[in-house]
Amino acid sequence: MISLPAAIEMRALTKRYRRTTALNGIDLKIPTGSVFGMIGPNGAGKTTTIRLLLDIIRPSSGTVAVLGKDPRSGGPSLREQIGYLPGELKLQGRVSGRELIRHYADISGPISKGAIATLAERLDLDLDRQVRTLSKGNKQKLGLVQAFMHKPALLVLDEPTSGQDPLVQQEFLSMVREARDSGATVFLSSHILREVGQAADTVAILRQGKILAVSSVDELRESAVRKVRARFTRISAEELRMTLSKISNLTEFDATERNGLTELTATISGDINAFISTIAAFSIAELAIEEPDLEESVLNLYRGGAADAK
Incomplete structure (x- = not known):
């Protein structure tokens, strides 16, 4: 070429x-x-x-x-x-x-x-x-x-x-x-x-x-930040938190129990495969993963650049 x-x-x-x-x-x-x-x-x-x-x-x-x-x-x-x-x-x-x-x-x-x-x-x-x-x-x-x-x-x-x-x-x-x-x-x-x-x-x-x-x-x-919302059956909030804590790029997550379901809200950056593979073993009632937030991804680079300059 x-x-x-x-x-x-x-x-x-x-x-x-x-x-x-x-x-x-x-x-x-x-x-x-x-x-x-x-x-x-x-x-x-x-x-x-x-x-x-x-x-x-x-x-x-x-x-x-x-x-x-x-x-x-x-x-x-x-x-x-x-x-x-x-x-x-x-x-x-x-x-x-x-x-x-x-x-x-x-x-x-x-x-x-x-x-x-x-x-x-x-x-x-x-x-x-x-x-x-x-x-x-x-x-x-x-x-x-x-x-x-x-x-x-x-x-x-x-x-x-x-x-x-x-x-x-x-x-x-x-x-x-x-x-x-x-x-x-x-x-x-x-x-x-x-x-x-x-x-x-x-x-x-x-x-x-x-x-x-x-x-x-x-x-x-691929490196951008996504918001995750999910609901699970037959798993406690504590068990879910313990399992997901092993996923390094999953942050700001919280699990609560409500009306017989365990609800998860989280932020995930970059590759989502580890998260998907982990929750696939659970009984999922609902799952929503937002489109990548490019704005947040760039803001993270700005913050990193500012830190490097100090």
Whole structure:
């Protein structure tokens, strides 16, 4: 199999503002044709990373390559291959959305016939309304149209579904998958883990300018925390507690007896096979295991990162 070159590569990438280090020695290699998510709380360094990729700001040290080129010298030919949606999109003016998109089209390069109309229809966007009358959500849709319309090799999207309803969010996810399937690379930054988890192949978790972990979404799910609720017959609460205490990744569990049943509530992290194998020997009246809590999994990484920094 031929290995494709990295769409984005960062080596020891650092950005300082006087005494503040916004980004501290980032190393990342993002494969071509993938969806890469960067998540972290506000102020973690996500937007700084994006601005360095696009040569809006320049690094204090380290290197970055985008589509095989240095952003500082890539010029218009590199920018034409990138679709960008900023996190704080500010659109004003007494022009219609259609006129504004035409202006962007002159900058972006060739656009397939009907591409703009199709995107607007998918996002339920009226291009004939004046930009200044649009809500924040509709301005965001306009930003998505201009980012996707020329089918760029790289999409860089900062908080892309801010202010959008669930239907538009689902349509956006479909657009991202289609872009990836056509060979494009998508760099997606968000503080909403659910959004990144649905779209991305791989996720970097950023905190205070440092990467805590890079993981596939599947690996995150496997290590995530689940809530467990169960009811058993013919076993006492004490016997259940004694048996389950041997399962190392089962925590915060409690067993009580009520109405002839023993009720269990617990938290389990990572692999659930040991738990399932153990309770299979009991008479189970009811069992509910929640979907993996990715938010809690990432919060645990944040806590660990904070502890390491002390």
